[in-house]
Amino acid sequence: MRSPLSIRHLAFLIVALAASLAQADPRALAQPAAPQRLDFDDARHLLVRTGFAPTVAEVRALEGRTREAAVDALLAQTRAEPVVPPPAWTTAATLPEDLPHPGMTAEERKTLRQRERARIVELRGWWLAEMRATPSPLTERMTLFWHNHFATSEQKVRDARLMYAQNALFRREALGNFATLLHAVAKDPAMLIWLDGARNRRGAPNENFAREVMELFTLGEGHYAQADVAQGARAFTGFTVDRVGGQAVFRPRLHDDGVKTILGARGDFDTDGALDVLLARPETAMFLVDKLWREFVSPQPDAAEIGRIAGDFRASHYAIKVALRDILLTSAFWDARNRGTLVKSPVELVVGTLRTLDLDPGDMRPIAAATSRMGEVLFAPPNVRGWPGGDAWINSSTLLARQAYLARATRAVPDAAMAVSTRDASASGSVDWPHLLLPLPAVSDAVTEAAAEREPAALIRATMLDPVYQLK
Amino acid sequence: MNEGRRRFIRAGADALVTIPIAGAIAACASAPAATKTDSANAAGGYARLLILVELKGGNDGLNTLVPFADPVYYRLRPKLGIARDAVVPLSDRCGLHPALQPLLALWKRRELAVLQGVGYPAPNLSHFRSIEIWDTASRSDQYLPTGWLTRTFAATPPPRDYAADGFIIGSYDLGPLDGGARAVTIGDAARFGDRARSMHALASAGTPALLHILRTESDIVQAAAQLRTDVTLATRFPEGAFGNAVRTACNALARAKGVAVVRLTQNGYDTHANQAPTQARLHKELAEGLVALAQGLTELRRWDDTLILTYAEFGRRPHENLSGGTDHGTANVHFALGGRVAGGLYGAEPALAQLSTDGNLAPAIDFRSLYATALEGWWGLDPRAVLGGRFETLPIIRA
Numbered sequence: 001m002r003s004p005l006s007i008r009h010l011a012f013l014i015v016a017l018a019a020s021l022a023q024a025d026p027r028a029l030a031q032p033a034a035p036q037r038l039d040f041d042d043a044r045h046l047l048v049r050t051g052f053a054p055t056v057a058e059v060r061a062l063e064g065r066t067r068e069a070a071v072d073a074l075l076a077q078t079r080a081e082p083v084v085p086p087p088a089w090t091t092a093a094t095l096p097e098d099l100p101h102p103g104m105t106a107e108e109r110k111t112l113r114q115r116e117r118a119r120i121v122e123l124r125g126w127w128l129a130e131m132r133a134t135p136s137p138l139t140e141r142m143t144l145f146w147h148n149h150f151a152t153s154e155q156k157v158r159d160a161r162l163m164y165a166q167n168a169l170f171r172r173e174a175l176g177n178f179a180t181l182l183h184a185v186a187k188d189p190a191m192l193i194w195l196d197g198a199r200n201r202r203g204a205p206n207e208n209f210a211r212e213v214m215e216l217f218t219l220g221e222g223h224y225a226q227a228d229v230a231q232g233a234r235a236f237t238g239f240t241v242d243r244v245g246g247q248a249v250f251r252p253r254l255h256d257d258g259v260k261t262i263l264g265a266r267g268d269f270d271t272d273g274a275l276d277v278l279l280a281r282p283e284t285a286m287f288l289v290d291k292l293w294r295e296f297v298s299p300q301p302d303a304a305e306i307g308r309i310a311g312d313f314r315a316s317h318y319a320i321k322v323a324l325r326d327i328l329l330t331s332a333f334w335d336a337r338n339r340g341t342l343v344k345s346p347v348e349l350v351v352g353t354l355r356t357l358d359l360d361p362g363d364m365r366p367i368a369a370a371t372s373r374m375g376e377v378l379f380a381p382p383n384v385r386g387w388p389g390g391d392a393w394i395n396s397s398t399l400l401a402r403q404a405y406l407a408r409a410t411r412a413v414p415d416a417a418m419a420v421s422t423r424d425a426s427a428s429g430s431v432d433w434p435h436l437l438l439p440l441p442a443v444s445d446a447v448t449e450a451a452a453e454r455e456p457a458a459l460i461r462a463t464m465l466d467p468v469y470q471l472k
Numbered sequence: 473m474n475e476g477r478r479r480f481i482r483a484g485a486d487a488l489v490t491i492p493i494a495g496a497i498a499a500c501a502s503a504p505a506a507t508k509t510d511s512a513n514a515a516g517g518y519a520r521l522l523i524l525v526e527l528k529g530g531n532d533g534l535n536t537l538v539p540f541a542d543p544v545y546y547r548l549r550p551k552l553g554i555a556r557d558a559v560v561p562l563s564d565r566c567g568l569h570p571a572l573q574p575l576l577a578l579w580k581r582r583e584l585a586v587l588q589g590v591g592y593p594a595p596n597l598s599h600f601r602s603i604e605i606w607d608t609a610s611r612s613d614q615y616l617p618t619g620w621l622t623r624t625f626a627a628t629p630p631p632r633d634y635a636a637d638g639f640i641i642g643s644y645d646l647g648p649l650d651g652g653a654r655a656v657t658i659g660d661a662a663r664f665g666d667r668a669r670s671m672h673a674l675a676s677a678g679t680p681a682l683l684h685i686l687r688t689e690s691d692i693v694q695a696a697a698q699l700r701t702d703v704t705l706a707t708r709f710p711e712g713a714f715g716n717a718v719r720t721a722c723n724a725l726a727r728a729k730g731v732a733v734v735r736l737t738q739n740g741y742d743t744h745a746n747q748a749p750t751q752a753r754l755h756k757e758l759a760e761g762l763v764a765l766a767q768g769l770t771e772l773r774r775w776d777d778t779l780i781l782t783y784a785e786f787g788r789r790p791h792e793n794l795s796g797g798t799d800h801g802t803a804n805v806h807f808a809l810g811g812r813v814a815g816g817l818y819g820a821e822p823a824l825a826q827l828s829t830d831g832n833l834a835p836a837i838d839f840r841s842l843y844a845t846a847l848e849g850w851w852g853l854d855p856r857a858v859l860g861g862r863f864e865t866l867p868i869i870r871a
Contacts, residue, residue: 196744196745199744199745199794199795200795201794203794204793204795205793205794206744206745206793206794206795207793207799207800208799211597211598215598221598221600221601299681340678340681341679341680343684343685382644383529383742391680391681391684392644392645394685394688395640395646395655395656395657395688396656396657396658396664396691396692396695397657397658397659397664398644399685399688399692440678441678443678443686467682467685468682470685471679471682471685
């Protein structure tokens with residue numbers, strides 16, 4: 001046990017040395033002298049971490065590129081619109097009688113509830129179909145990141161159209177501008193319902209949104225006081241939701257236009273003014289970069305790097321691509337020791353499995369049900385903090401659900417596996433499935449045994465059922 | 473790792489010998505041996521079951537135990553206040569929310585204790601931070617990495633042949649069992665046993681995330697072996713999410729050789745708006761569920777060996793808001809139930825005329841006193857190392 005400890009000690013010294021160099025020249029870590037070219041593992045790592053598990057062809061297409069070139073290519077491909085058309089009802093006009101209203105019979109109410117339930121299920125299926133089909137997996141990963149950051153649940157909003165509109169907003173600004181996104185979210189009808197903004201009015205403040213915008217969307221816990229929440233709540237007054245039009249409406253009469261003091265700033269702030277106070281604080285960029293680090297790099301953010309990247313992020317006035325580019329070009333992102341340190345979310349697990357094997361289940365609604373059993377119900381995060389993620393994805397109940405899904409999915413594999421093997425093998429040798437599918441060596445003997453048998457379907461099945469396949 | 477930690481030498485399947493390390497804090501070293509004491513004693517070790525019921529979101533205590541004799545209550549609650557003739561009276565000053573009526577039978581049998589003003593000093597009004605404080609039993613300004621039960625079980629492990637240290641039902645987060653306890657999350661006891669047949673336990677590990685997966689696999693294998701047996705209960709369980717959780721708990725308890733803790737979660741108490749119908753529905757489910765739980769445990773002959781405690785991150789603001797709801801508050805009302813519980817009212821009536829500048833209540837009972845009662849009064853363990861200090865136990869357990 002002595003030597004690993006001393007190696008770790010040495011590694012720590014190197015990191016400390018690198019950190020002190022980085023202080024002298026903040027660019028030292030970000031721009032290594034010689035361009036580093038991606039090998040198969042690097043290319044696979046970049047694609048899994050920024051998207052869903054790739055096909056072998058996608059990995060090979062990135063091999064040999066420099067880190068900068070590969071990252072810039074991913075950032076250049078991002079989208080603001082989906083490729084799969086959303087359900088028709090998302091854009092159809094709504095009539096007042098389509099919404100719950102007094103005087104409805106019990107039967108009409110029930111019909112309406114059933115329609116809403118079916119729509120949400122359809123919406124989940126549509127989003128997963130988009131994730132499976134999109135040419136820019138990073139766009140969908142960031143759309144999901146924002147859904148988790150501004151976690152809003154249909155269980156309170158109870159209007160699938162509004163949930164779709166919010167999803168479209170998250171996609172539009174997925175890799176756009178965080179300040180723009182934050183301002184739009186504060187006036188998003190689903191959010192106004194979810195955190196009671198639509199009930200927050202002059203003389204009758206409701207603190208729900210004000211607290212969560214500070215604690216969870218911008219500053220983080222410990223960087224504001226209860227008085228800031230109470231004052232912020234006053235600034236956010238005045239919005240209501242027009243349920244028929246599906247729009248937020250600002251009603252000046254309901255807005256408290258008095259002077260407020262938020263985080264030491266004094267003024268007759270409204271929603272935009274109060275959000276600008278939050279965006280002006282350095283904690284906001286730190287909080288977001290820390291969260292992005294945990295999403296893309298490792299469970300252990302590096303404080304010096306977070307500070308540097310947050311500085312760039314703030315200087316860019318919150319251009320999300322600036323932060324993400326910095327993060328994807330840190331040495332920590334590429335470090336072999338950080339591979340296999342993150343647990344795939346249920347959505348990443350199911351969509352990645354479909355993409356890497358090029359499977360199309362047709363109806364994606366059962367896939368949505370599978371992610372729900374694994375603890376990730378799209379459009380219904382457990383609370384406003386979103387899904388805790390990381391190791392918390394895995395407990396005895398969700399691990400069984402994951403294994404059950406993989407056992408089922410790999411039953412359909414033989415044909416697909418043969419197709420993929422044949423197609424890609426003709427280009428450049430046979431597919432090394434464990435290498436493609438796992439971030440670390442397999443721990444189960446079944447993989448070694450299946451590899452020896454030279455039977456692709458059995459090997460894919462054994463590899464996907466290996467615990468290491470849960471990691472990225 | 474704390475300094476008062478003890479070293480344990482395993483001397484057989486479940487017999488444990490504790491040897492305090494020299495230099496351990498004096499309070500700890502002088503404490504009586506903290507494992508299995510005879511059930512003739514006041515406390516009976518892990519043969520006694522602890523069931524925690526989390527009222528997630530922060531149940532409104534003031535409308536749980538209504539202080540109808542206090543006119544300030546009706547001034548603070550012009551819309552949400554529950555009229556004196558609607559409450560289920562427990563004394564001449566207070567009574568239960570009408571939807572909690574099913575609990576009255578337990579109250580009359582003196583198996584229900586109602587604890588008033590449970591909270592902690594310098595309260596935090598964030599859901600997440602406050603439940604973390606409760607789950608880790610920390611001070612408000614202290615960050616601890618493990619749940620209070622995880623620390624308990626690390627110091628004094630439940631018998632190895634138990635299905636698990638704890639069953640988690642109705643929630644994915646492990647709460648007080650986070651950070652290393654053998655906690656098994658169960659959706660359905662029978663299906664759990666069946667589906668787990670395909671799992672295989674493995675020993676080696678690469679990253680912390682992989683180690684976590686392999687540990688979870690190993691916990692599943694052990695629990696599943698026990699949960700596979702077939703049992704049918706005569707108790708009828710109510711419909712709904714909480715009723716299902718209670719049913720799952722009873723089914724798992726019927727099958728498992730042993731488990732020290734069950735944690736049930738009922739969701740939905742964050743009632744910022746339109747609180748009245750939501751709380752009424754949740755309270756009905758809660759009361760019916762707890763009554764079914766008592767029946768199920770009686771059928772399993774476990775009722776006299778079970779202590780049920782409710783908890784939540786916080787109570788709600790005494791002054792209702794203008795959305796027909798209540799915002800985050802502090803001290804709260806909680807229940808203790810069980811065959812050995814000394815029923816009655818504990819703590820102090822809320823001092824509604826003396827609210828803090830934030831408009832919140834001061835605590836009358838520190839939540840760690842509740843935990844100390846479970847650790848010492850129920851299991852016979854020394855609670856001081858786990859809770860980081862001395863907290864009074866509550867006289868809610870009959871000898």
